[in-house]
Amino acid sequence: MIHVLLDNGHGENTAGKRSPKLEDGRQLLEYRWAREVVRLIAGMLEAEGITYSIITPEEWDVSMEERCRRANAIAKQSKVPTVFLSVHCNAAGKEGKWIEAYGWSAFTSRGETKADRLATCLYDAAAEIFPKDKRLRRDFSDGDADWEAGFYVLRHTTMPAVLTENFFMDCREECEWLLTDEAKEMCARVHVEGIKKYMV
Numbered sequence: 001m002i003h004v005l006l007d008n009g010h011g012e013n014t015a016g017k018r019s020p021k022l023e024d025g026r027q028l029l030e031y032r033w034a035r036e037v038v039r040l041i042a043g044m045l046e047a048e049g050i051t052y053s054i055i056t057p058e059e060w061d062v063s064m065e066e067r068c069r070r071a072n073a074i075a076k077q078s079k080v081p082t083v084f085l086s087v088h089c090n091a092a093g094k095e096g097k098w099i100e101a102y103g104w105s106a107f108t109s110r111g112e113t114k115a116d117r118l119a120t121c122l123y124d125a126a127a128e129i130f131p132k133d134k135r136l137r138r139d140f141s142d143g144d145a146d147w148e149a150g151f152y153v154l155r156h157t158t159m160p161a162v163l164t165e166n167f168f169m170d171c172r173e174e175c176e177w178l179l180t181d182e183a184k185e186m187c188a189r190v191h192v193e194g195i196k197k198y199m200v
């Protein structure tokens with residue numbers, strides 16, 4: 001058994017981190033989207049009998065230091081191994097402009113760690129669950145699919161940690177899809193099935 005630490009990136013007060021507005025006025029706010037998906041993940045984990053903590057239940061932005069402090073404190077107390085998942089949407093362009101960038105990706109901290117296996121499990125789940133017209137962005141330069149990056153929350157957490165960028169909120173096509181219940185459900189399911197694969 002493992003205990004899952006869920007981090008929903010950003011807060012209501014984080015600058016940027018939102019899609020351009022669609023013609024009908026809808027807009028993807030990353031903090032809100034990530035919170036919805038994290039709550040879906042939590043419900044699915046519960047149904048699977050897997051325990052979890054939502055480390056940033058607040059609506060506002062919690063500093064990255066504080067996120068890591070909370071995660072590491074829970075891990076220290078936990079009787080079972082923990083994993084850390086940070087849920088985000090990607091953006092590639094200038095705020096306010098739609099761009100053409102596509103796909104789902106998972107990032108780990110640099111170097112060969114247990115997080116690499118977790119990321120591989122998440123990619124396997126993503127390949128099974130997302131519709132075939134959705135792209136998975138892979139980086140095989142180091143022998144596995146995930147992107148290695150120096151994200152703060154990945155460097156300062158003590159447990160295997162993966163940050164997912166769930167498609168591009170500033171790509172019109174992906175943004176419209178991300179705003180559907182189907183997409184939120186699928187993104188959540190990928191995290192849960194990835195964790196289940198990791199636990200085997």
Ligand SMILES: [Zn+2]
Pocket residue numbers: 009010017030088089
């Ligand atoms: Zn983000």
